Amino acid sequence: MALLEIENLVVEFETSTGPFRAVDGVSIKVDKSEVLAIVGESGSGKSVSMLACMGLLPWTAKVTADKMLFDGRDLLKLSDSERRKIIGKEISMIFQEPVASLNPCFTVGFQLEEVLRVHMGMDRTQRRARAIELLTLVGIPEPEERLRSYPHQMSGGQCQRVMIAIAIACNPKLLIADEPTTALDVTIQKQILDLLVGLQDKYGMGLIMITHNMGVVAETADRVVVQYKGRKMEEADVLSLFESPKSNYTRALLSALPDNATGDRLPTVSDMMFEPAPSGAAE
Ligand SMILES: Nc1ncnc2c1ncn2[C@@H]1O[C@H](COP(=O)(O)OP(=O)(O)OP(=O)(O)O)[C@@H](O)[C@H]1O
Ligand SMILES: [Mg+2]
Numbered sequence: 001m002a003l004l005e006i007e008n009l010v011v012e013f014e015t016s017t018g019p020f021r022a023v024d025g026v027s028i029k030v031d032k033s034e035v036l037a038i039v040g041e042s043g044s045g046k047s048v049s050m051l052a053c054m055g056l057l058p059w060t061a062k063v064t065a066d067k068m069l070f071d072g073r074d075l076l077k078l079s080d081s082e083r084r085k086i087i088g089k090e091i092s093m094i095f096q097e098p099v100a101s102l103n104p105c106f107t108v109g110f111q112l113e114e115v116l117r118v119h120m121g122m123d124r125t126q127r128r129a130r131a132i133e134l135l136t137l138v139g140i141p142e143p144e145e146r147l148r149s150y151p152h153q154m155s156g157g158q159c160q161r162v163m164i165a166i167a168i169a170c171n172p173k174l175l176i177a178d179e180p181t182t183a184l185d186v187t188i189q190k191q192i193l194d195l196l197v198g199l200q201d202k203y204g205m206g207l208i209m210i211t212h213n214m215g216v217v218a219e220t221a222d223r224v225v226v227q228y229k230g231r232k233m234e235e236a237d238v239l240s241l242f243e244s245p246k247s248n249y250t251r252a253l254l255s256a257l258p259d260n261a262t263g264d265r266l267p268t269v270s271d272m273m274f275e276p277a278p279s280g281a282a283e
Helices: 046-054 081-088 108-120 124-137 158-170 184-201 214-220 238-243 246-253
Strands: 004-015 020-031 035-039 061-064 067-069 089-092 174-178 208-209 223-227 230-236
Touching: 004 046, 004 108, 020 035, 020 046, 035 089, 035 214, 046 061, 046 089, 046 174, 046 208, 067 158, 089 158, 108 124, 108 174, 124 158, 158 174, 158 184, 174 184, 184 208, 184 214, 208 214, 214 238, 223 238, 223 246, 230 238, 230 246
Parallel strands: 020 230, 035 208, 035 223, 089 174, 174 208
Antiparallel strands: 004 020, 004 061, 004 067, 223 230
8 A cells, every 4th residue: 555645636826817737647655664755846846746735735726636645544535633734743844944943932842843743642751852963963053052042043954854854743644855955065065865765765755855956856756757847747757867768858857967068058948848759759
């Protein structure tokens, strides 16, 4: 049984100019101990599709799917109390905007310990010890001091690491990491990716890695879904995707990487997208 199985997910937003379809029939499956990367340009519906799974979209969003199962449970039919037990504990998400996702009114320690109190029922001493352990794990120096800091007293990269600590606090079965390393410099990026993949390996966690970075895909993913304008363009295991991409869009994405570029000018996706596929390639 897959850990997460989504079929034909559609998300439409009510806007002043009528409905806008941000996700248009996407199907995704993630197994236990698997890393699925979702790639695609800005606005392709990567975050919206995952927020839809978590039930975290605003009321203006209309979410439908033929199937949305997590560990055998139907996410579309959860009561509020069932949802609260699963979301943030069994499925958790590292949000794309770390600074905006932390509450500015509470210390980092309070926010981290709150998750441990609500979901794990830990007492004060256990919470404090686990909070220090988590901050150490994500590479924050002087964790005891940092627990007393407010988000505005920390850098963007440190806030991102706190978000990661909160997301992994309860050893989730599925972790959705939405651009988890964008605010970090390269050495920390590598450290965080190793941490996530290490946890995934150690606890058999499913990991969905949303990223623009093909290097991150190559380094971490087992399978890749390529999204464009709310649609899934291609799905393949990571080696096949890099070696023999099937869709024109994936080829365009890969050719736009500086390492693959030939000539003076870096190709852009729109230059290449509508060139015919080589014979035999699926679109
Ligand atoms: N609350 C909302 N109301 C209306 N439209 C929205 C809302 N949230 C997202 N959208 C639209 O849905 C589309 C998909 O957005 P989404 O955030 O999923 O993109 P993304 O693929 O995650 O992009 P990025 O790589 O920049 O994070 C975009 O066109 C966006 O403007
Ligand atoms: Mg996004």
